[in-house]
Amino acid sequence: MNFFGFLVGSIVSILGIGLTVLLLWKVFDVVRTSNNKKSGNYDEELFEQWAQAFITHKKETERRLENIEAIITEEDELPKKKKSDESFDRVEIEQKRILNDDAEKEPKNKQRIKE
Secondary structure (H helix, E strand, O other): OHHHHHHHHHHHHHHHHHHHHHHHHHHHHHHHHHHHHHOOOOOHHHHHHHHHHHHHHHHHHHHHHHHHHHHHHHHHHOOHHHHHHHHHHHHHHHHHHHHHHHHHHHHHHHHHHHO
């Protein structure tokens, strides 16, 4: 029992010390970060370049979005009758092709019968 108590105590002590070090490290990191922000440690020229790139990207994205919306509205505005006429024309063409194929096959069949 004495060894077990010693083992548990040492594990708890190690974990406590580790958590304390971690907590102190985070506090130090927060203080250091706030000091860097106060000193104004950024390059203004680089910031302007990033800002211009962002603005350009935003304008291009808006333009593309407007183009896509225009295309979608144009497709929605197409008369549905035109779409149905196109499908009717396809069916008509298919029927003509079938009739032509039947007409070509018929004389061959008649020739076979005569022979």
